[in-house]
Structures are given as structure tokens and as C-alpha cells.
Amino acid sequence: MKKKLTEIAPTLSKAPTGIAGLDEITGGGLPAGRPSLVCGNAGCGKTMLAMEFLVRGATQFGEPGVFMMFEENAAELTANVRSLGFDLDKLAAEKKIALDYVHIERSEFEETGEYDLEGLFIRLGHAIDSIGAKRVVLDTVEALFAGLPNHAVLRAELRRLFRWLKDRGMTAIITGERGEGSAITRYGLEEYVADCVIILDQRIQEQISTRRLRVLKYRGTAHGMNEYPFLIGAHGFSVLPITSLQLDHEVSVQRVPTGVARLDEMLGGKGIFRGSSVLVSGSPGTGKSSIAAKFIESACARGERALFFAYEESKAQIVRNMRSIGIDLATPIKKGLLEIHSSRPTLQGLEQHLVMMHDLVRTFHPTVVAVDPISNLTMAHDDAEAKPTLMRLIDFLKKEQITGIYTSLTSGGDATSAPEDSQLYVSSLMDTWLLLRNVEFTGECNRTIFVRKSRGMAHSNQVREFVVSDTGIDLVDVYLGGDRVLTGSARVAREAQERAVSTLRGEDHQRKLRQLASRRKAIEAQIAALQAEAEAESEEVHFVIAQETLQEKTTHQNTSAMAQQRGGATGTNGQMKQRR
Amino acid sequence: MVAAAAHAATRYVLRLYVTGSTPHSTRAISNIRKICEEHLDGRYDLEVIDISQYPSLAKGEQIIAAPTLIRKLPLPLRRFIGDMSQTQRILLGLDLRKAESSSAKLP
Structure with a gap:
């Protein structure tokens, strides 16, 4: 006993299901070496979930599994899961999966005294031993309630069965029909399988059906409490992964x-x-x-x-x-x-x-x-x-x-x-x-x-x-016109208007420059005219001076000539006389 | 007595599947032997199989409960589960009570 206690690790060891999203919700998978209950109404995917758990266990985690079915036979099940890409025949041939179909027909049975379900134990034990199984699925064990009339015996035996699975260290999924009202399962299986309970649900809202999964209970571990939508697609079961639990994604600076x-x-x-x-x-x-x-x-x-x-x-x-x-x-x-x-x-x-x-x-x-x-x-x-x-x-x-x-x-x-x-x-x-x-x-x-x-x-x-x-x-x-933004034609009009204004302004400048140039030209012409005038005047002056000089010279010559003619009289007197 | 005689000639093939030497098993074996000797004297073939020794047989015969008695012959196949203590039920199920009552009425 003491040894057993010390063997239990502080954290519960878990068996990964390999189902996308489910392992994230459960923090690593189902409780290893213990039975888990998966329950839900007809057609909500219990068998698919259980099957994928088994197939992934066998193919990805090296844990062979036994699928004991009570409702479908092996051929039907094999055909059903082939659509998900699981080849059970091949897996069975490789001794990775063992299938056992338990058929119970109420009418065939006659109770004749006390009995137990040791036959079931032996079959299961034999299947487990034949492939060295680590995982077991019982789908749907509740069918026994319809087959066997003595429920008191059945309940006692189921309790013993789950205990026995636990003792053998089997990670098991037991599927069950959803019960009426608040009951989790129709026959109260949750009483016996208490470690982990997963509820599947199919709901129709506004004519659209959605399947949901919820981990109702998971003893000894934290788990996502919400309902998570899931889908059975071409690659099997897939629960919408929960990434929003933590805000820790890497960020890029690119x-x-x-x-x-x-x-x-x-x-x-x-x-x-x-x-x-x-x-x-x-x-x-x-x-x-x-x-x-x-x-x-x-x-x-x-x-x-x-x-x-x-x-x-x-x-x-x-x-x-x-x-x-x-x-x-x-x-x-x-x-x-x-x-x-x-x-x-x-x-x-x-x-x-x-x-x-x-x-x-x-x-x-x-x-x-x-x-x-x-x-x-x-x-x-x-x-x-x-x-x-x-x-x-x-x-x-x-x-x-x-x-x-x-x-x-x-x-x-x-x-x-x-x-x-x-x-x-x-x-x-x-x-x-x-x-x-x-x-x-x-x-x-x-x-x-x-x-x-x-x-x-x-x-x-x-x-x-x-x-x-x-x-x-x-x-x-956009253009701001008054108190609102201008877009489209209004913007285009505004643009045109601005363009026109700027063109006009440009032309004005040109004109001013031209005016300036012509003014300068006029002034320059004026200057030239004035200069010409000045030259003309100076020429006139020079001419007059020259004329007068010449005249004086001539007069002087005339005077001297006269004086000479008068003989010695001074020019001045002669002039004075002449003046008088 | 012709019908009864014809009935009496019917051969019974019975298989009893038990699991080891549990109280249920031992009770079932002794009970069925007693019934066979009393009602099927000389015209039965009873085989007791311990499925804990031959577990693969349990799958083939769809054994769940133990002990299980299967009437292989005469057809149809019939199954009885329990320790075979309810003799009347077994006789009814094996069509032995009916044969007796009809033979009693005949003369």
C-alpha cells in the first residue's frame, strides 16, 4: 500500500487523446489508467470520440487499445470510421486494436438463478492480453441494461468492472446515453466512473446544428469549464482549440x-x-x-x-x-x-x-x-x-x-x-x-x-x-470647405478653382514684369531722346560760338583793314566813331 | 405415446460455460447435471467449459454472464444464465415440461 501511494505523482498523469483541441482543454488528455465517461445523446459523436482516442493511442502514442462495442458490430463500426480515415482492419491485423462485439438479445436469455458478468471480464481481459492494450473503450455499456433483466446484479458488476479496469491500469472511455432532466446518464453510470466526465451535446439553434463538448468533471486537475464546439470532419474529431485562455502570443515587429x-x-x-x-x-x-x-x-x-x-x-x-x-x-x-x-x-x-x-x-x-x-x-x-x-x-x-x-x-x-x-x-x-x-x-x-x-x-x-x-x-x-470635408466632385471643383486662382496669379505676375520692362524701355528711350537733345543743343552752342568767333575775327580784320586805310587811327576810336 | 416417444428420442446438446470454480460455477454444474439425469437420461450431451481456461471461446459464443448454458440442439438456440437453481424455468426453456404434460394427457 505504501509503495502504491508514493507511486502516485503529485500531478495526475494523463493519457493524450491526440484529438485536436481536447488535450488542450483537459490539460494533456484523459486521466491515465482510469476510466472516463463520455456521455451524450444519440448521434452526437460519442463513438467517434472514443474511436479516435483509441486509434490515435495505437498509432501515435504506442498504446494499443480494445474497443468493446455493444451496439454496432465490428463490420459496421469499421465501415463507419473508415470515412474518418481509420483503417480498423489494418490496425487489428497489426495487433494495435482489438474489436469485440458484445451482442445481447433480451429474448434469448432466461435467468435461472444467480449469475455474474465474469464472462465479460474474461473476454475483455483476453482482448487486453492478446494485444497488450493500454486503452479500453466500452461503447455503450448501457446496452447491458436493456439486455439483462437483473439491474441490481448489473450495477454491482459494472462497479466491479470499472474498479477492475482501474486496477489493470487501463485508460478507458465508457460511453453513455444522456439521461433525462438533470441526470447525466440514463442509468447513472457517473456514480461509478467519477474521475472524468465529458458531455457531448448537439444543439439546434435557428435551424443550424452545433455540436459542443464540455468537461463536466475532471478529478484532480484544472480543466476548461466552458462548452467548446466541435466538429467531426474528414480528419476526425476536432474540438475548437482554446487559444484565448492565455494572451501570450509572440508579436512581430515586422x-x-x-x-x-x-x-x-x-x-x-x-x-x-x-x-x-x-x-x-x-x-x-x-x-x-x-x-x-x-x-x-x-x-x-x-x-x-x-x-x-x-x-x-x-x-x-x-x-x-x-x-x-x-x-x-x-x-x-x-x-x-x-x-x-x-x-x-x-x-x-x-x-x-x-x-x-x-x-x-x-x-x-x-x-x-x-x-x-x-x-x-x-x-x-x-x-x-x-x-x-x-x-x-x-x-x-x-x-x-x-x-x-x-x-x-x-x-x-x-x-x-x-x-x-x-x-x-x-x-x-x-x-x-x-x-x-x-x-x-x-x-x-x-x-x-x-x-x-x-x-x-x-x-x-x-x-x-x-x-x-x-x-x-x-x-x-480631402478638402475642408467650411465645416465639412469635400470629396468627389466638390473636391474636384475646389481643386479646379484653386488651380484657376493660381494660374491667374501667375499671369498677373507676368503682366507686371512685362509692364516693368516696357516702362524701362520707355524711360530708356526718353533718356536717349534727352541725350540726343543735349547733343543737339551743345552742337548749336558750339556752332553759334564758332560763328560768333568767326564774325569777330572778320570784324576785327575789317577794322584793322579800315584803320590801315585811315592810316594809323586806332581801331577803337574808329569803332567808337562808327558807333556814334 | 408416439409423440412423446419422438420427443424422447430428441437428442440434447448442451454447453455450460463457467468461470473457474466459483460458487456459482460449482452450483450450476451440479444443478444441470441433476436436471439432465432426471429428465434427459441417455439422450443428452453436456459439455462444461471453463472460459477462464479458454477465453477465446467466450467471444465466439457471446458469453457475458457466467454461468451460461447454451442449448445447441435441438434448435432454436437457447441461453440460460444463472446457477441453474430455478429448475422449472430450465425445464420450460428446454421444452421438457411441455413434453411431460402432453404425454400425461395423451392416454
Whole structure:
């Protein structure tokens, strides 16, 4: 006894199930060496869960297992699980799995006194020994209650059976039908299997069925208490992984361009962080899908892989429509860099959509995922339910370092109402939020964009006009006219007006310069005329002087000649006389 | 007595599956032997099989409860579980009571 006590490790040892998500919820798997109860209504996947536990145990963890079935026979079960890719015949031949079909027909039995179920023990023991099993599944042991009339004996024997499994160190799954009302199982099996109880449930809400799993009880360990949606897909059972329990994902400092240069400029000049989540919200026709498509196109152009989940348009339609605005999605599809998955949001429950997305992301390994639009996914669900599931998706992508771009349709159409109200409260989960709006002014409706928030970077607070043309999408500065922004024609008119004003001003300057030049020319001409005049005057003066000098000289000569003629009289007197 | 004689000629093939020498097993063996000797004198073939020795037989014969008695012949196949202490039930199940009562009425 003492030895046994010391053998028990402080933490419960666990047997991994290998089922995607379940090991995360249970913190490593089912209690090793103990029986666990899996219960649920018909058709909710008990057998599949148990089978996958066994097959994964045998193939991945080197623990062979015995599947003892009470309802289906071995051939039926083998056929059923083949659809999940499990080849039981092969596993049985390799002695990894032993199947035993226990058939009980009430009408064949006649009770003739006291009995026990030692036969069952011997069969199980024999099966376990034949392959050295470590795992056991009893599916559905409750069928014995219908087969054997003496329930008192049966209960005692089942109690002994579970004890016996524990003593043999078998990690076991016992499946049971869900009971009425508050009862966990119809025949109270939970009384005997008390270590771990998992409840499976299938619920239909608004005509969409969702399967859910809940760990009701797990003795001696912490476990996720919530209901987790699960799916039985082509790769088996898959519980939506819980990544939102912890916020410890790695973050990247790498920046990714959005494909729209002006938008990158608004986001600190470099674009968004790799692995961050971007919400593009807006009313119908504001260009949300175009932004998402542009982002994907640019990612693919860099050689990255991208997944596009579309819930409004078909693949061909998206490719055609995006081509019309100069976004080429056909080339990356051809190169295998892009996959577009179009489906109706009402095709299946939100959880199933998300599980499907998980599967696709896991197999395709994209670096960019776009969901267009995220709001459609939640159309058929109430917000309270939608948020945690969306949160899981967003967290999952973040953890995988995948950049997520989610568009969201808002009901409030114009700028006056607040489209922020209808964001399913997911905006708080987003790192970057681009808000697109229609602005109606002067008889036309134009798109505007602004960065509502962007964590971890300096971002622009400016509203830009968002222009979609056949050459692509671009952002243009808006004009502030009075108390509102001007977009579209109003912006163009304003631009033209400004251009005209500046042209006029330019012409005015030219004219002034010309005037100045001609004035200068006039002045220069004036100067030249004046100079000419001055020259002319000076010439005149010189001429007069010369004339007068000559005259004087002539007079003097005449006087002297006269004086000579008069003989010695002075010129002066003669002159004086002459004057008199 | 013709019908009774025909009945009396029917050969019974019985298999009793027990698990070791538990009280149930030993009681069942002695009980069924007694019934056979009293009602099927000389026309029965009883085999007692310990499935703890031959566990693979348990799967083939769909044995769950122990002890289990299987009437292989005459057909149809019948199963009895328990320590064979309720003699009347066994006789009814083996169609031995019916034969007796009808033979009693005949003359």
C-alpha cells in the first residue's frame, strides 16, 4: 500500500487523446489508467470520440487499445470510421486494436438463478492480453441494461468492472446515453466512473446544428469549464482549440504594406504589423472587400500565401469584380498562393465555420487570412455567442502569426449615424481599425476612409477620400470647405478653382514684369531722346560760338583793314566813331 | 405415446460455460447435471467449459454472464444464465415440461 501511494505523482498523469483541441482543454488528455465517461445523446459523436482516442493511442502514442462495442458490430463500426480515415482492419491485423462485439438479445436469455458478468471480464481481459492494450473503450455499456433483466446484479458488476479496469491500469472511455432532466446518464453510470466526465451535446439553434463538448468533471486537475464546439470532419474529431485562455502570443515587429501606398502612409508610413488583426468596417459599398482584396494581392505579389474566406460572393465573381478595379487575383490563384473559399454563412454553425477555417489554415499555412465579411458569420447568431468564437479565431490567427483582415458590414449607412455601434464588439480585439464611410454631399456619395485606431504605431488622424477606379484604389486628400470635408466632385471643383486662382496669379505676375520692362524701355528711350537733345543743343552752342568767333575775327580784320586805310587811327576810336 | 416417444428420442446438446470454480460455477454444474439425469437420461450431451481456461471461446459464443448454458440442439438456440437453481424455468426453456404434460394427457 505504501509503495502504491508514493507511486502516485503529485500531478495526475494523463493519457493524450491526440484529438485536436481536447488535450488542450483537459490539460494533456484523459486521466491515465482510469476510466472516463463520455456521455451524450444519440448521434452526437460519442463513438467517434472514443474511436479516435483509441486509434490515435495505437498509432501515435504506442498504446494499443480494445474497443468493446455493444451496439454496432465490428463490420459496421469499421465501415463507419473508415470515412474518418481509420483503417480498423489494418490496425487489428497489426495487433494495435482489438474489436469485440458484445451482442445481447433480451429474448434469448432466461435467468435461472444467480449469475455474474465474469464472462465479460474474461473476454475483455483476453482482448487486453492478446494485444497488450493500454486503452479500453466500452461503447455503450448501457446496452447491458436493456439486455439483462437483473439491474441490481448489473450495477454491482459494472462497479466491479470499472474498479477492475482501474486496477489493470487501463485508460478507458465508457460511453453513455444522456439521461433525462438533470441526470447525466440514463442509468447513472457517473456514480461509478467519477474521475472524468465529458458531455457531448448537439444543439439546434435557428435551424443550424452545433455540436459542443464540455468537461463536466475532471478529478484532480484544472480543466476548461466552458462548452467548446466541435466538429467531426474528414480528419476526425476536432474540438475548437482554446487559444484565448492565455494572451501570450509572440508579436512581430515586422511591418507589412497594405498594398495601398497612401494607406501605409497613414499607418505610420510602413503599413500594419505582421500577425496583427485589421478590421475594415463600413456600410455597404464603401469598398471593404476591395481593401481586403488589395491587401491579399500585394501579399501574394510578395510571394506570401493567403486564404480568402468569402461569404457574399463566389470565387469567380470575386476574381471578376476585383479585376474590374485593377486587382489581379487570378494570377496568385494559378500560382497556388491564394485560395478563395466561398460559402454561405448559413451553411453551418458559426463554430463549424471556425473549425473549418482552422483546418484550412492548418493545411494551407497562409500568412494572410481575409474574412469577408466577418459580420455575415454572425448573422444567424446572437452577439453574446458570436464574440467568444470570433475571439478564438482572431487569437488563433494571431498565435500563428497570421495577419488577419476582417471586413465588417455596418448597418448605419451615412456619416451622421455611428457605425461603431454595430461592430459585434470585436473592435476591441482588433489591432487596426479602418473605418470607411459614405459621405453624401452636393448630390453625390463619396467614400472616405480613416484610421480609427492602430495599436503600436503613430497613425494619421486625417480623413482621406477613398477612390476606386479601374486602375486600382487610392487615397486622396480631402478638402475642408467650411465645416465639412469635400470629396468627389466638390473636391474636384475646389481643386479646379484653386488651380484657376493660381494660374491667374501667375499671369498677373507676368503682366507686371512685362509692364516693368516696357516702362524701362520707355524711360530708356526718353533718356536717349534727352541725350540726343543735349547733343543737339551743345552742337548749336558750339556752332553759334564758332560763328560768333568767326564774325569777330572778320570784324576785327575789317577794322584793322579800315584803320590801315585811315592810316594809323586806332581801331577803337574808329569803332567808337562808327558807333556814334 | 408416439409423440412423446419422438420427443424422447430428441437428442440434447448442451454447453455450460463457467468461470473457474466459483460458487456459482460449482452450483450450476451440479444443478444441470441433476436436471439432465432426471429428465434427459441417455439422450443428452453436456459439455462444461471453463472460459477462464479458454477465453477465446467466450467471444465466439457471446458469453457475458457466467454461468451460461447454451442449448445447441435441438434448435432454436437457447441461453440460460444463472446457477441453474430455478429448475422449472430450465425445464420450460428446454421444452421438457411441455413434453411431460402432453404425454400425461395423451392416454
